[in-house]
Amino acid sequence: MIKVVRIGFYALTSCYGCQLQFAMMDEILKFLPKAEIVCWYMLNRDSKEHEKVDIAFIEGSVSTEEEVELVKKIRENAKIVVAVGACATQGGVQSWDDRPLEELWKTVYGDGKVKFEPKMAEPVEKFIKVDYKLYGCPPEKKDFIYTIGTLLIGTWPEDIDYPVCLDCRLRGNPCVLIEKNEPCLGPVTRAGCDARCPSYGIACIGCRGAIGYDVAYFDALGLTLRKKNFTKDEILDRMRIFNAHNPKLEEMVNKIFEEGE
Ligand code: SF4
Ligand code: SF4
Ligand code: SF4
Structure with a gap:
């Protein structure tokens, strides 16, 4: 069993709703004696994005070339990767429209220029191995408690297989x-x-x-x-x-x- 678990919470392209849902949980305080939060920008501006962690929670869809590299780096640094929410597990509402990227970009941003390289939104699993998924937009608080609780005591959360x-x-x-x-x-x-x-x-x-x-x-x-x-x-x-x-x-x-x- 892992004693103090190092946790990272990373955001890709998302509304930040999943991490907000979890950051606002009172129960999170109960995990703190057992967990070291290495990276979670919503909670700590001095987060360390490229350090080794035991569990990496990833929110958001992979929607830029930079995010492709980021998820690969997170995977390299994490023992367990959990995709969080509809964006990370299924691409989210931002991958709903399957028109070509250029057409979508023009519709939303016109001739606007950005400093990153955009791509069509895709789920995290398209690029790296994902060990467990938290479903929903956002997932329920109890999903997070159950998952982190089972991982903290060294067991594995079960999948829900009913409608x-x-x-x-x-x-x-x-x-x-x-x-x-x-x-x-x-x-x-x-x-x-x-x-x-x-x-x-x-x-x-x-x-x-x-x-x-x-x-x-x-x-x-x-x-x-x-x-x-x-x-x-x-x-x-x-x-x-x-x-x-x-x-x-x-x-x-x-x-x-x-x-x-
Ligand atoms: S009923 Fe549940 S699964 Fe369906 S849209 Fe609402 S929250 Fe999502
Ligand atoms: S899954 Fe829903 S709540 Fe979570 S980041 Fe995506 S849009 Fe926001
Ligand atoms: S029982 Fe009816 S209302 Fe409830 S989820 Fe199923 S189809 Fe929807």
């Missing part, structure tokens, strides 16, 4: 897909948020990522998307918002619409 619908049913929420005909992505999205959006009557938009057709809630609700007359393109477009780089996406949506088309 949002399961959490939703446990909470006893009315189903917005069945009752309101909303295109809720709960049946095909990884759980762990306690069905946050449907609990407020809002359809899930898939921020925790496509879960894969082998464990999706097809029988109960996945096929309802088709029965409610949503088209394959509608569901695919909605899922791409957070899942543009998710390799499980097409197979899942195909599975929903494979019959009856």
